Amino acid sequence: MIFASNNKWYLYLLVVLMIPGFTGCSAIKDLKLPTLHRQDTIKKNPPKSFAVIRAVGYAPINEQMGATEQVKELQAMRASKLDAYRELSERVYGQKVASNVTVKDMILGNQSLEASVYGVIRGARVLKSYRVKNTYVTEMELDFREVYRVAMSMQPTIDADTSYLGSSEP
Structure with missing residues (x-):
């Protein structure tokens, strides 16, 4: 029951x-849920000036995997470009640093230090790629005028005057 x-x-x-x-x-x-209508668009005021940052990436050619010298050079070219993107990302977003140290009986034990960077870089362009002895070098720049242009193209605005962005032609 x-x-x-x-x-x-x-x-x-x-x-x-x-x-x-x-x-x-x-x-x-x-x-x-909010819906986007013409009256919901946002008026954006551009900054007065835009920064330009540069980065250089390096990669050793002989250390690359590949059967021929040409394949190794192509691999180094790609690696140096990625290294330049990493440096740009560090400058824009900063770098996360994690550290770990163990102490036992007042004696310093294991130590570890890790660094990482995470970010999305849009609008960067390669200025130069060239070989210096056994190293491949890539120079890149990130013009924040281009970053602003990309960001504004992804958001609805009612700005009619976009002359401050300059020409869209390279």
Whole structure:
């Protein structure tokens, strides 16, 4: 008999929870998602000046994997470009540094230091790629005028005057 009365409470609880307004989920179905209309666009004021940052990436040619010298040079070219992107990313976003040191009986034990960078670089361009002895070098630049142009093209605005961005032609 006790078992049957417990089942009734579970049944009552289930019925109460299914009534709209008693659950937290009912607010979700009433949620209105914002829609973008012409009146919702944002007026953007551009900065007065834009920074340009440069980065240089390096890669050793002989250390690359490849059967021929030409393949190794192509691999080094790619690696130096990625190294330049990494440096640009460090300058724009900074670098995350994590350190761990163990001490036991007042004696310094294991030490580790890790650095990482994460970011998205848009609008960078290669200035030069060239070989210096056994190293491939890539010079890149990131013009924030181009970054601003890319960012504004991804957001709706009501700016009619885009002359401050310069020509869209390279």
